[in-house]
Amino acid sequence: MTLLQVKNLVVEFPNRRGTLRALDDISFDIAPGEILGVVGESGAGKSLTGASIIGLLEPPGRVAGGQILLEGQRIDNLGFDAMRPIRGRKIGAIFQDPLTSLNPLYTVGRQLIETIRTHLPVTESEARKRAIGLLQDTGIPAAEQRIDHFPHQFSGGMRQ
Ligand SMILES: Nc1ncnc2c1ncn2[C@@H]1O[C@H](COP(=O)(O)OP(=O)(O)OP(=O)(O)O)[C@@H](O)[C@H]1O
Ligand SMILES: [Mg+2]
Structure with missing residues (x-):
C-alpha cells in the first residue's frame, strides 16, 4: 500500500x-x-x-x-x-520557519481552532478540546494554559 x-x-x-x-x-x-x-x-x-x-x-x-x-x-x-479540503486534513507541512506560518496577532489556540473547524463539523468548545489534546500529543506542558498564548511566547520547536 x-x-x-x-x-x-x-x-x-x-x-x-x-x-x-x-x-x-x-x-x-x-x-x-x-x-x-x-x-x-x-x-x-x-x-x-x-x-x-x-x-x-x-x-x-x-x-x-x-x-x-x-x-x-x-x-x-x-x-x-x-x-x-485535502490540505490541512489529509496532508500538511511544517516548514523551517514556523513563525511565518502563524499569525502573530492571534493566539495559538485561535489558529488551531480555526483550522479544525475548517475541516470538521464541530463546535468552538469541541474544537478547543481537540486543540488542547493535540498540543498535549506534541508534549507541550500545561497545554490548557499554553493554548491561549501567542506565537511569540512559544519556542521555535513549540511553534513547529
Ligand atoms: N521563487 C524562486 N525562484 C527561483 N528559484 C527558486 C525559488 N524558490 C526556490 N528556488 C531555488 O530552488 C532551489 C531549491 O530551494 P529549496 O528551498 O528547496 O532548498 P532546500 O533544499 O530546502 O535548502 P535548505 O537546506 O537551505 O533549506 C534553490 O536553488 C533555490 O534558489
Ligand atoms: Mg529548506
Missing part, C-alpha cells in the same frame, strides 16, 4: 534568461506509517519538493512534469478550491 507517490516530478521557474529547472525527475513512495528522510545541501530542493507536494509552490514556480498521488488520487493537477 502506498500513501504518497511522487513520480518523476519536475519543477521549473521561468525567468528572463530562460527556465531554471529546480527539481529534475524526483520519484519516491511513502507507505502509511513510514518516515522518509531527505538529506541534501542547502538549495538542493528539499523545501521545494514539500511545497510542490502540498500545492503551495509560489508562482512563477510551476510543476512542469510528473505526477503526485495521495491515496492513489492525483493531487498535482487540482485547483486551489479542490485542494482546500
Whole structure:
C-alpha cells in the first residue's frame, strides 16, 4: 500500500534568461506509517519538493512534469478550491520557519481552532478540546494554559 507517490516530478521557474529547472525527475513512495528522510545541501530542493507536494509552490514556480498521488488520487493537477479540503486534513507541512506560518496577532489556540473547524463539523468548545489534546500529543506542558498564548511566547520547536 502506498500513501504518497511522487513520480518523476519536475519543477521549473521561468525567468528572463530562460527556465531554471529546480527539481529534475524526483520519484519516491511513502507507505502509511513510514518516515522518509531527505538529506541534501542547502538549495538542493528539499523545501521545494514539500511545497510542490502540498500545492503551495509560489508562482512563477510551476510543476512542469510528473505526477503526485495521495491515496492513489492525483493531487498535482487540482485547483486551489479542490485542494482546500485535502490540505490541512489529509496532508500538511511544517516548514523551517514556523513563525511565518502563524499569525502573530492571534493566539495559538485561535489558529488551531480555526483550522479544525475548517475541516470538521464541530463546535468552538469541541474544537478547543481537540486543540488542547493535540498540543498535549506534541508534549507541550500545561497545554490548557499554553493554548491561549501567542506565537511569540512559544519556542521555535513549540511553534513547529
Ligand atoms: N521563487 C524562486 N525562484 C527561483 N528559484 C527558486 C525559488 N524558490 C526556490 N528556488 C531555488 O530552488 C532551489 C531549491 O530551494 P529549496 O528551498 O528547496 O532548498 P532546500 O533544499 O530546502 O535548502 P535548505 O537546506 O537551505 O533549506 C534553490 O536553488 C533555490 O534558489
Ligand atoms: Mg529548506
